[in-house]
Amino acid sequence: MATILVVDDAAFMRMRMSKILSEAGYEVIQAENGLDAIDKYRASKPDAVLMDITMPEMDGLTALKEIRAIDPAARIAMVTALGQQQIVLEAVKSGAKDFLVKPAEPDRVLAAVTKLCA
Numbered sequence: 001m002a003t004i005l006v007v008d009d010a011a012f013m014r015m016r017m018s019k020i021l022s023e024a025g026y027e028v029i030q031a032e033n034g035l036d037a038i039d040k041y042r043a044s045k046p047d048a049v050l051m052d053i054t055m056p057e058m059d060g061l062t063a064l065k066e067i068r069a070i071d072p073a074a075r076i077a078m079v080t081a082l083g084q085q086q087i088v089l090e091a092v093k094s095g096a097k098d099f100l101v102k103p104a105e106p107d108r109v110l111a112a113v114t115k116l117c118a
């Protein structure tokens, strides 16, 4: 089964996403900021990444760009709050494949991950 890297500074969001994904049979790795995400990406080469935008240490947009520089084939979806359309646009230009608006319903999360891993 595919491995998904869940990146969010909020522990409850990581747990929620991890529960949705692991119940559907995915292997889940968690990271709590952009820097942590880059380390975990390098170490584990996950099949897909769900990336929060607003985080301490390094934000999701910067981490997206760094990971895409390391691995141009990286499959990353941004997880956004309302009102972040500008950042979403820049993320798509920078190689994000999809975006989810918080709090994303389980069906939407799984559909996005299925598409990312296809």
Ligand SMILES: [Mg+2]
Binding pocket: 008, 009, 010, 052, 053, 054, 055
């Ligand atoms: Mg956040």
